[in-house]
Amino acid sequence: MKNYIPSLRIFLLAILALGVNYASAQTKNDAAKMNAFVTQLMSKMTLEEKIGQLNLVTMGRAITGSVVNSGVESRIKKGEIGGVFGVYGAADVAKIQDLAVKESRLHIPLIFGLDVIHGHRTIFPIPLGISATWDMGLIEQSAHIAAKEATAEGLNWVFSPMVDIARDPRWGRISEGSGEDPWYGSQVAKAMVKGYQGSSMTNSDAVMACVKHFALYGGAEAGREYNTVDMSLIRMYQDYLPPYKAALDAGAGSFMSSFNTVNGMPATVNKWLLTDLLRKQWGFKGFVVSDYTALNEVTDHGLGDLQTVSALALKAGLDMDMVGEGFLTTLKKSLKEGKVTQQEIDQACRRVLEAKYKLGLFNNPNKSIDPEREQRDVLTDDHRKFARTIAEHSFVLLKNSAQTLPLKKSGTIALVGPLANNHSEMLGTWVIAGDPEKSVSVMDGIKNIVGNNVNILYARGSNITDDSLLGVRAFALNNGQIKDKRSPKEMIDEAVETAKKADVVVAVVGESANMSGESSSRSDIRIPESQRDLLKALAKTGKPLVIVLFNGRPLTLTWEDEHASAILDAWAPGTEAGNAIADVLFGNYNPAGKITATFPRSVGQIPIYYNHKNTGRPYSGKGPAKFKSDYLDISNDPLYPFGYGLSYTTFNYSDVKLDKTTLKGNEILKATVTVTNTGKYSGEEVVQMYISDPVASISRSVKELKNYQKVTLQPGETKEVTFNITTNDLKFYNNELVYDWEPGQFIVQIGTNSSDTHTASVQWGK
């Protein structure tokens, strides 16, 4: 047996090597076939047809901007259009695809894209909520189901995942991403790409992912939408770029450039970004599409007229122009005038055709269009069941004093708040195909769970907002908020009377779906005033007050944290909102979500994030001090730190045990804690591992998340959780932008959130 083992190992290694060689030969073979096919096709294409491939249009309705393309059908037949977005539904897509494949000269299929962001027909929580699950299996599955539903309706390209790191909750699009951490954001980015694209993009239930927005859109100054981004290279590489790179490494087929400037140069025409970094440094082989009319907007940035900026964009590495038709209307002229080359046009056209090839559209342009599938695979019971599960896992218990939650399934509950008996607000910021009528309200969800065992008294209590500016701007797309006819005082009085009759008050309050997302920056990130007034009146009744919070961003909740008995952050949970919320309120599921973006105490602390640097003159946090890095009027600490979230049970962490305290080179360090469930409920805990590098050649972040494990523990149960740490976990970008580690002391920190950790120190030499 002893002799047998090494030879078996050699045999297995040989098989593995053969497998690897076979796979890479296969890939080369596939690439050569694709190349030959596209070359052959392009040899037949006119200049106009090539430029047509670079043109992405919307049909009939503007999705996120004002320009809508016209004459699309006849232009498809002329070969002037490469892709369409905004159309879905098997029959509609098939009809339009037929125009291209049957009636255009070269029969080149169209690519069909849409903003499928957190589900297609079955809506899942907003991405910031999904990220709070810390469960890559669930995240990947959510993207897979979205792809399945989207392909059943003829789509083959989704404008997702959005992987922009955001440290500023004033920015409304923080809701569309995975928060502030580059390592964690990278895990989510990979899971989403895998879920969308599956094992092969030719599968009939797979779509091509489009990673957005490249790049650094989340760094917008002052959190104001579309604003300038100016950032050091070290910060970019260390803190903002990793998720884009991770999505690329996971095989993402396309990227979308961002609206913002990056150090003075708009991303849409930024050669450093789109070619030097994305293609040359990172090796991206897919295509890049602009954001909605972003090419035209380069004119607003001050870089010249449409012809000039279109030429700049093509030269920079932009391949497809979304909606604005700058490429379509100017490139021929620019070619004649020597402002772009034929090779540059060919290269962009090739990349778009390659994407269609990778999707299998040349073999079968209607590969996923099947009216039966459209009936069978969309908003199924299984998808709804999954939506309920992922929503439950996304909720974060921010406060739970005196074990107010879970609620008893008996007695009287006052259910109040403008979001308590509402369907449309359940779905969140990006819902193009989701049907609000199919969503479960909180009221319905509670009734589904407790039936007649609980007496439910309802009062609306307030409008979502009575602020004229916020109300008008936030509800601009819905033609205004539907307001109650009663005065604010009458509504509050009714709610207070209702509360007085109940054992506990459940207030469902927060932001409406359109207060976050694109074009929804806020300078005041509290719950709107009308609802705060309601909460204050409810608190005065002395009844236990449970807040179920809807929000697309971290909010400032200092008053709520002080006065509510419990706060359950539900984000915008999607189609199964009410059922999932009721499951958690009544203890059918014990919440385990952890926030992925810091909750500040006030907007004045923004930007605030856990992986900040040390300063000189650090403030100890105690007592009055002068000439320290602090504020006169508020603590430096956030209200809830990154990684924070409670459970109905409690967990106790042991000290961190390291298997070595000195290491060399590529050795592996094992760091272990034991975690014990010390409460009454079975529960899940996200055990987080951070590393600090106290002395280095540049100033490093105070700590960085490097790994986590989610464990389930029964009451009284203890588990050992071990992390294997390698020198990869120690690497950072130094002053020369070299990604490496430096020998010295490292501190391993393991705990329940980024500020509550146990630490152990190690010396690591080269």
Ligand code: BGC
């Ligand atoms: C958004 C993108 C979106 C595109 C198409 C833009 O305004 O920034 O995220 O994919 O519109 O709807």
